[in-house]
Amino acid sequence: MTTIRLHDSRSRRKVELAPLDPANVRMYVCGPTVYDRAHLGNARPVVVFDTLFRLLRHVYGADHVTYVRNFTDVDDKINAAAQALKAAGDPRSLEALIAARSDETIGWYHEDMDALGALRPTQEPRATAFIAPMIAMIERLIARGHAYVAEGHVLFDVRSYPAYGALSGRSIDDMIAGARVEVAPYKRDPMDFVLWKPSGADLPGWDSPWGRGRPGWHIECSAMSHELLGASFDIHGGGIDLQFPHHENEIAQSCCAYPEGGFARIWMHNEMLLVEGRKMSKSLGNFFTVRDLLDRGVPGEVIRFAFLSTHYSKPMDWTAEKAAQARTSLIEFAEATTGAEAGDPHPDVIAALADDLNTPGAIKVLHDLRKADAKSDLLASLRLLGLMNVKTSADSLGWGPRTREEHDFALLIARRYADLRAGKDYAAADDLRDRAASVGLHLVVTKAMGGQGATAEFAGPFDLAAAREALE
């Protein structure tokens, strides 16, 4: 069996993945807060851990991997969005408005991540469906002396857990010296964080032993991973920006509630997506959504390939140039696999992925396979990476957001161009090509159909009515 080695953020070294139960390899990845469209940065961990999920399924069997990714639907930004609707006169209850907003956002998320070729995780729990387990875990933490009640809040006592800070390599005292912690009079230690907080009448809340309130951010992942994966599991993933405090707090909660469990064995963190050299983030306002890109005609497959071309542990700058290169490579692979039946992924591709998900190394092998004309190995290898799973070329490489009519029209013109060339009426063919170019349709000869094929690509804005007039 293939040995998978992964870089463990906690021990800061590459370790061999030795599943607790090879018949059920378990992975938890922090998912989105569902209040708006996912931005491109949100998509990076989705693609990274989807690739790992695919590798695990390949190695251990598709039915022997459990991948859990949560939806955070308890959040002040969602509350704010719902309150704004209510203030605008929406008659529905706050709870109904929040549920509607979450449902809508989850729908968008699925659409957009599907477009990137990401498989749906085995389970996608919503925080609101796990309030009872969260309350139970908080009670357990209080009972074990790791949490305390103060002014309607329940707080985790970081001093009660000596290993606090181990994941992110910092000490409580160092962090306090940094003096950027929230000061609250009811905290025993400035680093103590909220497990439960009170909700006023204008906020969603659940009854609890500490009154009506809502959970803090971190407890949901601890509670849901425990419910769905157990007290210990194999891999926990997320963006590096979650390493502190989110993951540190998860560890503290889970390990104090269930010290015999040990929680996640391997911690993986993907580096950030940059735009113009800066992290894409909500607070910087430099973000655009996956949907923006898809609507601009960048295929999801191109986005995925661009992500895979940089190792997950390195920051990646999103540029138009990178997208163009990804597209070029994908077109080559699409043409190289035309008509092929998928065989097995090439061992070198597996080996590259098994070495801490070395996707750039895997892409190098793809190029080797293409040059060797190993079609079936290449196709299977591409699919293992989540590429070429849909009909390729036209649909996946640029025509996606076009309407059916535009698509059909482009095919018609390409067909006509190919026919003219086949009839050696080059003057008419060239004329058609020039006129097509003038309305934004790029006609190119392809090797399909014995060298008699042609394809049409949309190059920028396209006006179907004007094109019809010019070409028919």
Next chain:
RNA sequence: GGCGGGUUGGCGGAGAGGUUACGCACCGGAUUGCAAAUCCGUGAAGACCGGUUCGAUUCCGGUACCCGCCUCCA
């Protein structure tokens, strides 16, 4: 201020203490009705300063610069 990561050829981007990464672009050649594509080939690197070594871009130390976290974030 504390902690963590990075710096590779024109650009993107890996591995490995000594033998071609790879892709894009460029250049030369082949092929082609024209465009494009394709094929073959050449060249080009590892921030800076020290150390270890027969040999370092690869290990160790330092310097500079960049980025991230410490505040919602993937």
